[in-house]
Amino acid sequence: MAKFFCFVVFKQLQGLKIANNKIYNDLKFIEHTLVMEKYTIGVDLGGTNTVFGIVSSSGEVIAEASIKTQAYPDVKDFVCAGTECLQKLICQVGGIDRIKSMGIGAPNANYYTGCIEQAPNLPWHGVVPLAQMFSDALGIPVRMTNDANAAAIGEMTYGAARGMRDFIVITLGTGVGSGIVVNGSLLYGHDGFAGELGHVIMDRSDNARLCGCGRKGCLEAYCSATGVARTARQILEETDEPSLLRQKEISKIESLDVSIAAARGDALALRIFDFTGDMLGRACADFTAFSSPEAFIFFGGLTRAGELIMKPIRDSYERNVMPIYRGKAKFMISELMDRNAAVLGASAIV
Amino acid sequence: MAKFFCFVVFKQLQGLKIANNKIYNDLKFIEHTLVMEKYTIGVDLGGTNTVFGIVSSSGEVIAEASIKTQAYPDVKDFVCAGTECLQKLICQVGGIDRIKSMGIGAPNANYYTGCIEQAPNLPWHGVVPLAQMFSDALGIPVRMTNDANAAAIGEMTYGAARGMRDFIVITLGTGVGSGIVVNGSLLYGHDGFAGELGHVIMDRSDNARLCGCGRKGCLEAYCSATGVARTARQILEETDEPSLLRQKEISKIESLDVSIAAARGDALALRIFDFTGDMLGRACADFTAFSSPEAFIFFGGLTRAGELIMKPIRDSYERNVMPIYRGKAKFMISELMDRNAAVLGASAIV
Numbered sequence: 001m002a003k004f005f006c007f008v009v010f011k012q013l014q015g016l017k018i019a020n021n022k023i024y025n026d027l028k029f030i031e032h033t034l035v036m037e038k039y040t041i042g043v044d045l046g047g048t049n050t051v052f053g054i055v056s057s058s059g060e061v062i063a064e065a066s067i068k069t070q071a072y073p074d075v076k077d078f079v080c081a082g083t084e085c086l087q088k089l090i091c092q093v094g095g096i097d098r099i100k101s102m103g104i105g106a107p108n109a110n111y112y113t114g115c116i117e118q119a120p121n122l123p124w125h126g127v128v129p130l131a132q133m134f135s136d137a138l139g140i141p142v143r144m145t146n147d148a149n150a151a152a153i154g155e156m157t158y159g160a161a162r163g164m165r166d167f168i169v170i171t172l173g174t175g176v177g178s179g180i181v182v183n184g185s186l187l188y189g190h191d192g193f194a195g196e197l198g199h200v201i202m203d204r205s206d207n208a209r210l211c212g213c214g215r216k217g218c219l220e221a222y223c224s225a226t227g228v229a230r231t232a233r234q235i236l237e238e239t240d241e242p243s244l245l246r247q248k249e250i251s252k253i254e255s256l257d258v259s260i261a262a263a264r265g266d267a268l269a270l271r272i273f274d275f276t277g278d279m280l281g282r283a284c285a286d287f288t289a290f291s292s293p294e295a296f297i298f299f300g301g302l303t304r305a306g307e308l309i310m311k312p313i314r315d316s317y318e319r320n321v322m323p324i325y326r327g328k329a330k331f332m333i334s335e336l337m338d339r340n341a342a343v344l345g346a347s348a349i350v
Numbered sequence: 351m352a353k354f355f356c357f358v359v360f361k362q363l364q365g366l367k368i369a370n371n372k373i374y375n376d377l378k379f380i381e382h383t384l385v386m387e388k389y390t391i392g393v394d395l396g397g398t399n400t401v402f403g404i405v406s407s408s409g410e411v412i413a414e415a416s417i418k419t420q421a422y423p424d425v426k427d428f429v430c431a432g433t434e435c436l437q438k439l440i441c442q443v444g445g446i447d448r449i450k451s452m453g454i455g456a457p458n459a460n461y462y463t464g465c466i467e468q469a470p471n472l473p474w475h476g477v478v479p480l481a482q483m484f485s486d487a488l489g490i491p492v493r494m495t496n497d498a499n500a501a502a503i504g505e506m507t508y509g510a511a512r513g514m515r516d517f518i519v520i521t522l523g524t525g526v527g528s529g530i531v532v533n534g535s536l537l538y539g540h541d542g543f544a545g546e547l548g549h550v551i552m553d554r555s556d557n558a559r560l561c562g563c564g565r566k567g568c569l570e571a572y573c574s575a576t577g578v579a580r581t582a583r584q585i586l587e588e589t590d591e592p593s594l595l596r597q598k599e600i601s602k603i604e605s606l607d608v609s610i611a612a613a614r615g616d617a618l619a620l621r622i623f624d625f626t627g628d629m630l631g632r633a634c635a636d637f638t639a640f641s642s643p644e645a646f647i648f649f650g651g652l653t654r655a656g657e658l659i660m661k662p663i664r665d666s667y668e669r670n671v672m673p674i675y676r677g678k679a680k681f682m683i684s685e686l687m688d689r690n691a692a693v694l695g696a697s698a699i700v
Contacts, residue, residue: 187532189643190678192642194641199639282551282554289546290530291641293540322563324546
């Protein structure tokens with residue numbers, strides 16, 4: 001009854017398109033609180049930020065906060081800061097009794113062991129039993145998977161991959177991650193570490209770029225946000241070509257600057273996108289020889305450039321893929337980027 | 351009763367280790383005939399030979415014959431010749447009523463449609479509905495899959511991959527094929543064409559080798575039996591280095607010559623194996639970033655060189671794979687090469 005009453009009020013307010021977001025959000029809380037719904041926590045642990053979200057059973061992120069991942073060189077301090085940050089959110093939704101479990105999406109996370117192992121983009125080295133550490137701190141069950149796997153689960157449950165059984169999510173962030181779904185299930189491999197497509201070798205020449213994993217020529221070294229910034233800096237240093245990018249100190253250029261310049265029609269920035277898209281298209285052509293997915297779904301800041309990056313990817317793919325695969329695969333942008341796919345996905349792995 | 355009688359006679363003769371193979375084989379037929387067992391047909395359709403086998407329910411190839419694939423430029427003639435060849439085998443085992451069904455393993459075969467599509471190493475172009483053609487000719491159900499997928503099913507059922515849930519079979523024959531098993535099931539992809547690992551690009555430079563698929567730099571162009579022969583011819587033409595291989599006309603050198611020379615300690619032949627193994631190891635390092643298999647199982651004539659080829663593969667893999675995967679994967683040689691894994695596997699897909 002309480003649920004029904006709350007639902008009616010909620011829908012009426014929604015119908016009135018109330019502009020005051022605070023009232024709207026407060027009402028969402030009241031709705032969830034009155035019906036004593038159980039929530040899950042979804043955590044998107046990235047190389048730069050870690051986002052904590054409380055997720056309702058209908059897939060809404062009803063409370064959210066974040067901390068800076070790199071600010072905690074000791075993982076114990078990270079767990080303390082994360083727990084503190086979470087306690088506030090948990091209080092907002094009615095206390096720990098309202099929380100069922102927690103899922104973490106993190107780079108190099110092992111679904112089977114609950115450990116992060118040798119993650120090149122995180123401040124902690126070796127094997128970190130993060131799931132157990134958070135479970136001890138909060139007193140709830142915690143599971144962990146690759147951040148990109150979490151995004152893939154999110155995309156399959158709420159996003160662009162609904163109804164698909166074979167697809168690959170490629171995340172273009174600080175690194176390049178991937179979540180591979182085959183036959184409707186996430187591919188974990190025999191040790192839980194399948195789907196590190198950012199670390200296939202795209203350049204086998206002697207002057208290939210060094211990657212954070214310690215090897216040379218990885219896809220990630222070129223096509224992550226960091227990789228795109230490296231490409232920009234390299235071209236700006238090696239040529240005199242005029243570009244909007246020269247308005248900024250070269251060492252401070254980021255991938256966002258390239259996106260902004262490309263959107264303004266800057267020839268050099270567009271060429272950086274062509275180079276990046278060409279390599280992503282070639283990589284996807286190889287991935288298709290592996291699992292022949294129905295779609296590639298791209299996720300991350302770079303995809304906000306839309307067709308400026310998606311067209312070079314698609315064109316390169318069709319040029320480079322084996323004839324039997326031509327014209328079959330879809331190239332899509334995540335439908336969940338503004339809905340926090342990684343948090344939603346992480347909450348769904350539990 | 352008939353079964354029991356026959357079993358006793360059969361076992362007794364086995365026990366006596368009868369040297370006369372003909373009597374032994376005739377007795378096997380009598381055993382199978384008396385108990386009216388139903389058989390399946392397994393077909394290994396390769397770029398050079400097509401092997402037809404009648405397979406018992408216990409996984410024995412009880413009758414076998416082959417035809418030359420390239421001798422039939424028109425696929426209708428191939429089906430006629432194949433049917434004629436099969437009729438003899440079928441008569442031997444008691445007629446078509448004793449046959450349940452037929453499975454074909456063929457390059458570029460689509461499990462979902464039963465067609466061979468644009469196979470670069472076969473004489474027929476375009477889309478060939480081979481499963482339907484054989485089904486019409488024989489009046490039994492026919493299914494078809496990638497030849498390497500069939501080998502993988504064979505390996506999982508009877509060979510080196512028994513008990514494994516994540517492994518990759520790599521066939522080194524006229525081409526390089528692959529059968530990928532994840533989570534205990536063959537990976538078919540959304541269109542039935544997953545697992546064409548011979549066609550990932552290993553050399554992206556301008557002077558990469560042309561592959562039969564029309565693109566450049568494919569693994570197959572270097573690591574198939576044909577690729578190994580090309581490497582040999584190239585080195586022999588470009589250098590004056592002495593080698594046992596020079597005893598033969600360069601244009602006629604085959605991979606078997608390289609194996610024989612390597613086994614005799616020929617330095618150039620050993621270098622060809624090092625080059626081939628190095629590339630296979632690098633390719634496997636990339637495949638691990640995809641599906642993180644427990645084992646890579648190699649199949650085909652090249653593997654008869656044993657450690658001469660397996661050691662360079664393993665060493666290169668460990669040098670090139672991402673640190674989190676090091677020391678985990680097994681590198682094995684098929685256990686079914688002399689038992690006709692492809693025929694057994696093809697018979698098992700039905």
